[in-house]
Amino acid sequence: MSGDNIKIKICMGPGGIAAGGNDVIEAFKGQLTNQRINASFGEQCSLHQVGCRGLCAKDVLVEIIIDGKETIYENINPEKVPRIVKEHILGDNPVKEWIAGEDYDNFKKKQIKVVLSHCGEIDPEDMNAYIEAGGYKAAHKALTSMSPSEIVETVKTSNLRGRGGAGFPTGLKWELGLRIKSDVKYVICNGDEGDPGAFMDRSVMEGDPHSVIEGMIICAKATESHKGYIYVRAEYPLAVKRLQQAIDQCLQKGYLGKNIFDTGFDFDIRIFQGAGAFVCGEATALMRSIEGKRGMPTPKLWRSAEKGLWEKPTVLNNVETFANIPKIILNGGDWFRNLGTERSGGTKVFSLTGNIKNSGLIEVPLGISLREIIYDIGGGIEGGRSLKAVQTGGPSGGCIPAALLDIEVDYESLAKVGSIMGSGGMVVLDETNCMVNTAKFFLEFTQAESCGKCTPCRIGTKRMLEILERITNGNGKEGDIELLEDLGSHIRATSLCGLGMTAPNPVLSTIRYFRDEYEAHIKDRKCPALVCRNLITYSIIEEECTGCGACKRACPVDSIRGVRKKPHKIDPELCVKCGTCFDVCKFKAILKA
Amino acid sequence: MVTLKIDGRKVTVRKLSTILDAARKLDIPIPTLCHHPELSPYGGCRLCLVEIEGIAKPAASCTTFAKEGMIVNTSSPYLEKLRRTNLELILSDHPNECMLCERSGDCKLQELAYFYGLRENRFKGEIRVYSKKDNNPFVTRDMEKCILCGQCVRICDEIQGVGAIDFAYRGLNTRVSPPFEKDLNCEFCGQCVAVCPTGALTGKMWAHKGRQNFKEVETICPYCGCGCNITLYVRRNEIIRISSNEETINEGWLCAKGRFGYGFVNSPERLTKPLIRIAPKENSIFNVKQTNPPLPPFTKVGRGGINNAALFKEVTWEEAFQYVSKRLKEIKENYGPDAIGGLASARCTNEENYLFQKFMRVVIGTNNVDHCARY
Numbered sequence: 022m023s024g025d026n027i028k029i030k031i032c033m034g035p036g037g038i039a040a041g042g043n044d045v046i047e048a049f050k051g052q053l054t055n056q057r058i059n060a061s062f063g064e065q066c067s068l069h070q071v072g073c074r075g076l077c078a079k080d081v082l083v084e085i086i087i088d089g090k091e092t093i094y095e096n097i098n099p100e101k102v103p104r105i106v107k108e109h110i111l112g113d114n115p116v117k118e119w120i121a122g123e124d125y126d127n128f129k130k131k132q133i134k135v136v137l138s139h140c141g142e143i144d145p146e147d148m149n150a151y152i153e154a155g156g157y158k159a160a161h162k163a164l165t166s167m168s169p170s171e172i173v174e175t176v177k178t179s180n181l182r183g184r185g186g187a188g189f190p191t192g193l194k195w196e197l198g199l200r201i202k203s204d205v206k207y208v209i210c211n212g213d214e215g216d217p218g219a220f221m222d223r224s225v226m227e228g229d230p231h232s233v234i235e236g237m238i239i240c241a242k243a244t245e246s247h248k249g250y251i252y253v254r255a256e257y258p259l260a261v262k263r264l265q266q267a268i269d270q271c272l273q274k275g276y277l278g279k280n281i282f283d284t285g286f287d288f289d290i291r292i293f294q295g296a297g298a299f300v301c302g303e304a305t306a307l308m309r310s311i312e313g314k315r316g317m318p319t320p321k322l323w324r325s326a327e328k329g330l331w332e333k334p335t336v337l338n339n340v341e342t343f344a345n346i347p348k349i350i351l352n353g354g355d356w357f358r359n360l361g362t363e364r365s366g367g368t369k370v371f372s373l374t375g376n377i378k379n380s381g382l383i384e385v386p387l388g389i390s391l392r393e394i395i396y397d398i399g400g401g402i403e404g405g406r407s408l409k410a411v412q413t414g415g416p417s418g419g420c421i422p423a424a425l426l427d428i429e430v431d432y433e434s435l436a437k438v439g440s441i442m443g444s445g446g447m448v449v450l451d452e453t454n455c456m457v458n459t460a461k462f463f464l465e466f467t468q469a470e471s472c473g474k475c476t477p478c479r480i481g482t483k484r485m486l487e488i489l490e491r492i493t494n495g496n497g498k499e500g501d502i503e504l505l506e507d508l509g510s511h512i513r514a515t516s517l518c519g520l521g522m523t524a525p526n527p528v529l530s531t532i533r534y535f536r537d538e539y540e541a542h543i544k545d546r547k548c549p550a551l552v553c554r555n556l557i558t559y560s561i562i563e564e565e566c567t568g569c570g571a572c573k574r575a576c577p578v579d580s581i582r583g584v585r586k587k588p589h590k591i592d593p594e595l596c597v598k599c600g601t602c603f604d605v606c607k608f609k610a611i612l613k614a
Numbered sequence: 615m616v617t618l619k620i621d622g623r624k625v626t627v628r629k630l631s632t633i634l635d636a637a638r639k640l641d642i643p644i645p646t647l648c649h650h651p652e653l654s655p656y657g658g659c660r661l662c663l664v665e666i667e668g669i670a671k672p673a674a675s676c677t678t679f680a681k682e683g684m685i686v687n688t689s690s691p692y693l694e695k696l697r698r699t700n701l702e703l704i705l706s707d708h709p710n711e712c713m714l715c716e717r718s719g720d721c722k723l724q725e726l727a728y729f730y731g732l733r734e735n736r737f738k739g740e741i742r743v744y745s746k747k748d749n750n751p752f753v754t755r756d757m758e759k760c761i762l763c764g765q766c767v768r769i770c771d772e773i774q775g776v777g778a779i780d781f782a783y784r785g786l787n788t789r790v791s792p793p794f795e796k797d798l799n800c801e802f803c804g805q806c807v808a809v810c811p812t813g814a815l816t817g818k819m820w821a822h823k824g825r826q827n828f829k830e831v832e833t834i835c836p837y838c839g840c841g842c843n844i845t846l847y848v849r850r851n852e853i854i855r856i857s858s859n860e861e862t863i864n865e866g867w868l869c870a871k872g873r874f875g876y877g878f879v880n881s882p883e884r885l886t887k888p889l890i891r892i893a894p895k896e897n898s899i900f901n902v903k904q905t906n907p908p909l910p911p912f913t914k915v916g917r918g919g920i921n922n923a924a925l926f927k928e929v930t931w932e933e934a935f936q937y938v939s940k941r942l943k944e945i946k947e948n949y950g951p952d953a954i955g956g957l958a959s960a961r962c963t964n965e966e967n968y969l970f971q972k973f974m975r976v977v978i979g980t981n982n983v984d985h986c987a988r989y
């Protein structure tokens with residue numbers, strides 16, 4: 022064993038846990054004990070579980086720091102642990118072939134970590150680690166030396182816009198929250214995160230819970246509120262646990278509760294667990310849910326800052342929005358503002374998924390181009406295929422075609438091309454994706470999640486889905502595209518809440534950029550990407566067929582005929598388009614078209 | 615007060631009035647299906663959309679405050695198209711069986727479909743199918759006709775304070791339901807039936823009794839001293855159903871008795887002449903053994919009703935009064951005035967009840983006098 026200061030950080034973000042992070046931790050513990058390093062455990066050699074490091078595609082990521090020298094390993098599993106301990110920790114000779122390569126460097130290069138600066142670096146369950154990393158300095162500063170309006174001014178200067186989707190300027194929201202006087206006011210943190218595939222907020226709540234709480238304390242001071250709620254979906258048990266732990270630690274230390282930092286300021290936070298309806302992420306539905314009512318949006322006769330939770334003035338922000346606050350208070354509004362574009366300051370976290378090499382959690386300055394995200398950070402498309410579109414904004418967002426890859430990523434530019442920033446989902450689609458099917462996938466989600474309150478969303482989205490279903494099933498009718506456009510813009514214009522207003526986006530944006538694909542489905546009864554089952558035909562290319570009979574034996578419905586060593590034939594009447602023959606043929610003699 | 619302009623006409627309304635309130639003040643028609651003036655704002659049907667100058671998207675007039683200087687437009691080809699499409703969507707998930715529907719002719723949805731001339735529907739698709747659970751005696755719930763306006767849910771919670779029903783499920787599956795989708799088991803005030811704009815909720819006793827050609831009779835509910843206004847829908851001297859006008863002292867709200875308890879009016883068991891008992895009480899129909907489970911209300915028991923000649927004798931009012939005064943006198947003489955007690959009725963007027971206690975205290979000479987509202 023070389024130095025006396027060894028740190029092992031194991032990624033235990035959502036990706037890390039899914040890839041077996043717990044087993045890796047256990048393996049390290051076992052190895053360290055076996056190798057009798059336990060004597061120095063904790064003092065000289067410490068093991069840390071850390072939040073998401075971003076590059077989930079290469080999880081489990083393990084960082085080993087010896088005397089300040091950092092080495093990152095990727096794709097680590099328990100079997101690899103003994104060798105790392107033996108060669109690297111005991112022998113001071115890092116295992117070269119497992120060290121994170123170029124991809125990891127590229128992945129990190131264009132990112133700027135503000136919200137995620139602690140994620141993957143500190144142990145989220147250790148309050149001291151947060152404090153050592155500069156935590157609660159901002160809250161201390163805000164409570165001891167800033168007036169509410171000074172805080173509001175700083176946030177206004179920062180140009181921070183709500184990260185929950187709509188992008189409302191946070192400073193303005195707080196200003197209104199401060200201006201309205203009331204004996205009771207609430208601060209709510211929206212951690213519902215219902216978009217399928219999104220895990221930005223989850224990573225922050227699990228990986229750096231104290232930053233969210235610190236942001237809320239500052240907001241409470243700025244808006245003169247003394248009660249806070251964090252709304253987290255019950256499907257995020259680890260986030261709930263870590264947040265509660267953090268709240269308890271704060272209460273013990275006097276950072277929450279009565280007389281915080283001896284300033285006479287009181288603030289309490291409670292966690293409310295949601296039952297997992299997407300619509301409960303909508304601000305008014307969320308408040309109704311806390312009130313014990315059905316999570317249904319209510320009309321905005323009043324702004325939440327006037328009448329929100331239990332009809333009291335309420336400031337509601339997203340997890341990521343709050344997590345930005347401490348850094349803004351410490352480094353100043355201008356610093357944050359200058360990170361982003363003219364109209365939106367700072368950085369944004371995205372979950373980069375789909376057909377991309379480096380899938381994971383990224384944080385980039387607003388205004389970066391989509392191209393940089395996909396090719397520089399994301400490492401491009403998997404398997405050398407070509408990019409078709411990028412879907413941003415989750416189920417409420419739209420598809421941006423490859424041709425528009427140079428647009429800047431900010432609220433306005435995304436809206437201009439028919440998509441939205443949303444909460445930060447980014448799904449990369451390559452040529453193997455059918456755009457009609459993709460739109461259908463998102464609409465399946467939104468129509469099922471409609472709260473059912475208003476006509477256009479409850480019935481309209483269902484009808485759109487039915488039209489998409491018939492198109493992908495090969496029963497599309499002349500006029501269906503126009504009907505989708507008409508109904509889509511109708512739902513957008515007349516729905517009560519954001520769910521309905523944005524639900525048609527995936528359909529409308531794919532029609533806008535990929536109309537030919539819709540037409541191919543309807544007019545030619547073909548799915549150009551060969552995804553929609555009913556529109557695919559399998560046939561045997563006579564010249565290539567050796568007559569081996571593999572396909573005939575594999576076909577589950579006996580639809581393939583032929584004698585040995587002679588070209589075989591598929592009976593299209595019987596074929597159920599399962600694709601088994603295509604997979605088993607060794608001579609590429611089956612044509613999928 | 616705020617002043618705004620709707621369709622070119624100026625109107626002044628109180629602060630916190632909605633655009634819909636203001637338009638109604640000018641008698642400008644705006645279609646609505648989920649709005650109710652006494653209930654909390656809802657904004658579900660999306661028919662009441664209007665255009666407001668300076669705001670890009672149409673706004674629901676029922677859930678938008680009128681503001682000083684606002685310029686509002688309540689009708690345009692675009693607005694009518696939006697309304698029409700929303701109606702079309704509602705009807706695409708509707709049984710459209712007006713021929714057999716109890717509310718036909720008195721249905722807001724039917725009326726709007728008529729005004730918008732909706733026959734074809736571009737959005738034919740899956741429609742909801744619900745199994746009926748209607749063993750309760752008062753309310754028929756044909757939820758496939760429900761348009762989810764939420765008025766029943768709100769009235770039950772906000773006016774009646776019962777909360778017997780709420781929304782369940784999501785998406786097209788959303789439905790109004792009692793807990794765990796059981797049969798309705800509530801006060802049966804029928805407030806929900808009264809506000810339902812469609813044939814989803816109807817009175818059980820209305821079924822197949824007729825939908826038109828009623829004589830409407832304004833009267834007062836005979837049950838209690840509250841004196842709610844009711845409207846009887848009468849045909850051939852039979853009450854077919856009862857409703858109550860919103861512009862009355864009781865604002866249109868009724869209780870289960872007032873709304874559904876009219877069966878006695880034409881009941882063969884109803885007392886129409888004075889009767890004097892000629893057989894002992896033990897043989898009375900009220901002594902019929904209780905069945906288990908108890909019989910539902912309105913089941914006829916006994917031997918063909920009270921007018922059984924074996925138990926009672928029909929007399930004139932004169933004879934009846936004679937009999938009563940004779941017996942009261944006898945009892946008072948033999949056993950003293952406190953052997954007599956008087957129970958009056960909440961159905962009587964205050965004046966009648968006053969006279970009754972006076973009679974008991976002064977004429978009979980006892981304080982044994984009571985009734986459900988107490989003296």
Ligand SMILES: Cc1cc2nc3c(=O)[nH]c(=O)nc-3n(C[C@H](O)[C@H](O)[C@H](O)COP(=O)(O)O)c2cc1C
Nearest residue numbers: 183184185211214215302303304338339342519520
């Ligand atoms: C259907 C729907 C779902 C939403 N889900 C979320 C969510 O999961 N998390 C979130 O922060 N905001 C969500 N929002 C946005 C919230 O309504 C609200 O705008 C946001 O939380 C405000 O915080 P911000 O200003 O910090 O973004 C959702 C909105 C809609 C319409």
Ligand code: SF4
Nearest residue numbers: 472474475478518521
């Ligand atoms: S738009 Fe959809 S989710 Fe929103 S209130 Fe209407 S039905 Fe509910």
Ligand code: SF4
Nearest residue numbers: 711712715721812813
């Ligand atoms: S509810 Fe109205 S529209 Fe529906 S069937 Fe009955 S009368 Fe017709």
Ligand code: SF4
Nearest residue numbers: 760761763764766810
């Ligand atoms: S049952 Fe009637 S009142 Fe209740 S939501 Fe349905 S349509 Fe509205």
Ligand code: FES
Nearest residue numbers: 646659660662676
């Ligand atoms: S009346 Fe306004 S939305 Fe229904």
